[in-house]
Structure formats: C-alpha cells, structure tokens
Amino acid sequence: MRLNKSVVSWLYILPLVLVLVPFFVAPMLVVLVASVFNTDGFGGLIPTFTLDNYIGVLTSGLTFKLYFETIRFTALVWVFTLILGFLVAYFLVFHVRNQLLAIGLFLLCTVPFWTSNIIRMISWIPLLGKEGLINSALLKLGLIHEPLTFLLYSSFAVVVAYVHQLTIFMVVPIFNSMARIDKRVVEAAVDAGASRLDVMRLIVIPLSKSGVALGSIFVVAIVMGDFFVTKVMSGGGSASVVGAFYEDIGVLQYPTAAASAVILTAMLMLSVALILRTVDIRREITQ
C-alpha cells in the first residue's frame, strides 16, 4: 500500500504531536483562556472576556519590582554559570589530552545531579548558615569575630544555589560545541602567530557561540521560571515573578495568576528569540 506523501510526514511527527498537544498546547490554552475570565472570588471562574487581569498586573508597581528582582538574579546567575561553564568546558576539551579522562571528568560534573534539586539546595544551609561550616571555620581561624550573615537567607545564597544547580546546563552545550572545533584549526592559528589570548578571542569563543547560546537559554528559562530557590535561599527576603503568582493561586485568584503567567511566557519567548538571533542554532544542530 502506498501512502500519500503528506500522510507519511504527519505520521513522522505524530509522536511529537501526541506529547506536545496534551502537555504543552492544551495547558497553555487553558491558562490563556483563564487569563481573560473573571473570578467570583472563591476559586470559581466566570466566562467573560476581560483585559482587567492584564491591566491589573501591568499597572501594578509590584510587577516591575518583581521583574527587576527576577531579571537581576537571572543576569547574575547567567554571568557566573557562563564563566564557570566556559572554563570547565575549555579545560576538558583543550587541556585534558586523554579523551577517556575527559569523558570521565565530564561525567564527574554530573554527579551532583544524582540527587534532587531540593536536597542539593537544602544542603547549602548547614554550610552557609550562621553556625554553619564556613562561619564556624572562619570564627575558629579568628578571621571574623561575628558570623557572616550575608551567607544564608540572602541574595548571595540565592545566586550560589542557582549557580550550583545550573552550571552543568552551560557546561554541556559549550563542551559539545568546543569538542567539535578541529584541533588543527587551533594549530593553524598558532602557526599564524596567534597568542593564547588570540586563539581564545578569535577562534575558541566565536566557535563556541552556539553552545553559549543554548546554555544561556537553559539557564535564563530555568531561573526566570523558578521561585522555589529564591524563596528558600533568601528566607523569604526576595520575591520572584513566579513566586508572586504562586501566591495568587494560594488565594484563589486564578485569572490574575494566569495573566501573570502569560506575560512571563511572552517575556521568556522574547529573551529566547533575542538569544537565537545571535546564532543559527538550526545549522549548528544539523551540522
């Protein structure tokens, strides 16, 4: 039996459609619809079409404060994961001569990910706390006389926890794009008289750009879409966009929460689009 060509192509993408429609498209539609409904104040939704929810969110000064806070964390985490991820990948690809050792070290990077996010985050508390390891060590050494309070339940702690969780998301794609740099290309640059810095600046960084872009998408999307780490590690001192609409849900304000979620999704899509403008990911993946 010969199938129509377009039927065949639909069959190819069917599995993906079966996953994406119920788990991505449908929830998005529900949220989108809920965002223009009214609420009766007790969790019930009144089907109407109103933009009041959006107007409410967008005219609130709190929203901008929350976005500022979230973007600040995102930017800090992005910078630190990028620096760490780039250096780790660079070391693994260019300085570990033995390929087997490189792969072994690479796997070692993933060891912390064998435990859950929450446990990894919570395990910072005994380390950074007032009577934690760092403070007691510094006190014993006589370097400080009072425990450092900025270590835990602070922005510092939030950034530390995020960087710890997310650096691997930078390492993997950057490692991947660096591993594909032909070693002879680097040698050719050295042959032409390039210094180490020139090789880094003119060869390695431009050729790792797509890995950096992919890693940045992971990190930005995760930090902007998360509230738990901010909540726990800041001890409630810092809020986040997602945290705010989580609280809306807690008080049954579903339409407002939905409107905030739609706005955040739009913001995220905008950031991803901006990142993708800098590199041609499609070419990178299919190469």
Place this chain on the structure above:
Amino acid sequence: MTNQRGAIELAGLTKSYDGQTNVVQGVNLKIPNGAYCCFLGPSGCGKTTILRMIAGHEDPSDGEILIGGDNVVGLAPAERGTAMMFQSYALFPHLSVRDNIAFALRVRGQGKAERYRVADAMIEKVRLTELRDRLPGQLSGGQQQRVALARAAVTEPRVLLLDEPLSALDEQLRIQMRSELRRMQRELGVTFVHVTHSQLEAIALADMVVVMEKGRIKQAGPARDVYAAPRDRYVAEFLGGQNVFSGRVGAVEGDVIRLDSAELKSVIVPLGAAHVAAGDRIDVAVRRDDINLHRPGAPLAAGASSLASRVMGVEYQGNFVKVMLDAVAGDEFVVYVPERAFFEDPLSVGDVVMAAWAAERSRLLA
C-alpha cells in the same frame, strides 16, 4: 647570505613520543633555499612528524633544525619564518576568505585597512577575488586549497610547509592543483617542503625527493635520479615503474654479474661500483618501459638480457599497454609497451613471450 634564508638543514633529527621507539631516527638532510622538496613515504614513516618539527608544532627529542643557518628548535612557529598548510586545510570556519587570509596579519597587530590591502593582493594571486566574502564552507575543495595556500603565504614566510596538501581532492583537481602549487612556488620563490604518500605527486613537483621508511631517509635527490636510479628495493618499489627481482650471483665476469638460476640464466647485470661475490643474494631492477617483448624464436640483440615468460594479464592504459608476466617467481613483473607497438602484434593472456632488455639498462640494487 641573504639568498640562503630559506635553506633548511636537519642534523641528527630524532623524535620519540614514548621514549622507546623513535618515529624519526637521526635524520640528516640539507634542503637548498628556494627548492621544492617532497617527503615521500607510506603513512607512519615519520614524514609528517619531520614537517611538524620544522614548523614548530612538535619538539624534536634530539638533533637540530637550522633554517637560514639559525637553529630554530624551541622557537614558536611564527618566529621561525615558516608557515604551514594543514592537511584538509584547517581553515577558520567562521571567518570569510578574506579574514582567513588576513588572520596572520591581524594577530601581528596590523590595522584593518593595511591587512586587507595585503590580503587582497594575495587573494588576487590565487584568483579568488570574487569569492573573498564567502565562508570556507561555501567553497569547493580546490578553492579551499587555494585559500589555505594564500593564508600560509600571506606573511611571506621563508619556508612553506605543506602536509598532504592534495589528498583531500579528487583525481582531476589534484593534477590541476599540483601545477598551481608549482606555479605559486615559482612566483613566491620560497622553499616548499611538501609531504605526500603519492610518488606521482612527488616526482611531478619536486626538485628534490626524499624517500622515507620507518623514520629514516632511504634516498634523497632530484626526482629523476630517485626514479631512474633507485638505491634499493624499497625505493624502487615505492616509486614504481621498475621491476625488481632477486637472484643469487653465479659469477662475476669483469664488470658484469651472471645470475645463478635456471630462470635467470640469461640475465646480465652491470656491476658498477658494488662489491659482490659468487653466492651473494642481490636485487636487480629494470625499468618497465626499458623492456621489449618478442615472440619466441625472434632474434634478440647481442648481449641482451632476456626472460622467458607467459602473459598473465593485459591492461590498456591509453598511451601505453601494461602487460603482466610471470617471468620471475614471487615478484611482480610488468612491461609497459608503447600503444602503437603493442597493436602491431597484440598479445593475449597465455601467450609465451621473451622479455628482453639491453643489459646495461638493469641496475644492481643495494
């Protein structure tokens, strides 16, 4: 002395990666300034390692490398005045043709206008002006090769090192690019050192052919000398075009050797300067195009060497015909018969023939 700036001298050059086996074993060689020198050998013979040591991408375990009379061991590649063209080119994939070629000038701190001026002149030389804004991925193999050559030549090095520069091209393009390389070498007037495993490439291009085996030089000299007068069996077989067979010396009669075996009884080999005694095992080479084929019973020239044999195969090659014989047991024996001569009296498989050559055309190998 200025005209000696591109002369290369290798003295006792040795390289070992593991401290036990030497990839390059005490190589001594002088390459004159402005020569086109080809290192020829099978893969793993150490030729690329020598090239990389001259370039400064490997350090010798022992020995010296002199360029223009100065020992360059320990210097960075750019300080040696050498430039290397890499196997499969290693072009910078994210830079345009122009930026690829201008790269070396850029890292030497030249301004944009100045380096583009120099690069554009070089682009013109390799005839890529229309393509200068393309990325390497958008070029054909031959165009990439020219970019690689231009990129290496742009700093006006005194020595240009080429690692299998033609191996990534298909046959037709290879022959075309071969003459382009030679043209560039003449135009630039610098020393070219070219590594290849193709004897055709080496003898077509080189002023000086260096044949290598297992980290040692087997023979070095002008292409014609190496091809026509190979020193030993290895060189003769590697360069091809020769029939090589072994035999035992029966007797030395004045300046010729008679061989001692039934099948080789009418082969006479000039002794030359060699010293052999009856009973020694020797290798003899005869060029495949120096041999004539005769039907049995036809008269042979006086003093000719001859072998009786049977035709095993015939291969038409266009300008000549390759006839394979079973003349000597264990060794290949091939005769190149000019096309016209062959078809005056075509041979077919199974025919009995006499392969004959003037005795002075055969060579005793070391």
